[in-house]
Amino acid sequence: MNKFTYSLAEFTDVKDKKFISNPGCYATATELALIPLLKADVVEEDSIIVDAKSGLTGAGKALSESSHFVNVHDNYVTYKLNRHQHIPEIVQELKLFNDQVHHIQFSTSLLPVNRGIMSTVYVKLKKPLTAANLFAIYEDSYKDTPFVRVQDDLPELHNVIGSNFTDIGFLYNKVTNVLTIVSVIDNLIKGAAGQAVQNLNLMNGWDETEGLLISPNYL
Template structure:
């Protein structure tokens, strides 16, 4: 059994992690760390866990190391997470970090978009970007995995088959994404209050969203050439789920059947990617509560329209983190994630 801990245990993502880990046959969830004063039970924060997990939360400072833990999921916010990760790694604890702090090897990109100095640049080269469908072999050997963002997960899985074989033009990729409110986190904000979000759909951070360079960077790695991305996210009045609609231009005229065949071949062995058949289109209800990404393709003239949908808290966060952990420890990749 692997002893696992969660650092930042009161986040929405942490609740999903806890639910998954409690049914994982190879994991003993043995530590819940928080930044504030501890002593209370996690079920006091999340009553749904009453009589399922009544473990106490422990206050954890950045240099503290949980005793007897083999691996840790770090669910702290960006900038804060990198203050805790070095001590964990130095103690021999393997880490899956769900913040953005280790997603860029070039610290200048991080510092530009996150408006903060990177305080742990020495570990950037040691971090592996944790998108299993693309970087599985590297994840197997990693001690530090940077779990992807929710929007990038949906967008990159949707685009990877066409980017990887040079099938599309990469200088004009348009991504229109819509997300439920839980993607904004658990901390109260004016913009996420009921009266602000109910009966309202709204774009935000147009042209300046921090997931833009992450999408661009990984697509450039996959395609081995520079990629230009125009990314516009929207908040919609539902709890969870992401739908990305991506528009790209092909290098040559192609039929829908040809494009779908490329996707079916590319993802034929992927346990958590489902390519829709015939005239079916994906919706968030088809994936909410699961670790699946569903994709549909339409061809209009010389444009391909890609629709990809995930649960932002599962495939976009906690589920993918456990998928990465399974790969790191050589477990069956779907362990704990099919339910």
């Protein structure tokens, strides 16, 4: 295991590395939403709440009652509340950018759609910030990254399905001092194979977008 480098592609230098550990799908969407804020030290570290939703392909291909069509169609199910296997992974990575992050509140739900992840994150800020301040924080982290798009509006799943893009938007509530961040990805591409290809490109010094500016939609 010590030979492997965990690589969230936007934040890890993997050039000349031989072995890469690719992030999980929930972890990818959540970490990309939070890392810029933690780098800027604007978040109360013990206030992180994540409400993450996944399409059914996130549950894997094995047959199970919980992912059977008749049980998920026209339904919305929460599962593994605060015990999802991605929680330690997320906390471990967030601590690299702010070592005061010791835990997160993390809920996961199944959406009645084929693919996609929406991670809605709630944090309290250490001091009030304007929308311009917040946008600048995200732009500072992602201005040179081809696959993260910081938006003025809150993102929607259908805009990233079939792509390696992550769309991020946010809204600050001055009354409660809570910032809501919404991060959406395709769990099968940016949350899996696409990020693996992105890391492969970075490892070899190739164009980061090589092979990824297409729109595959087969499940």
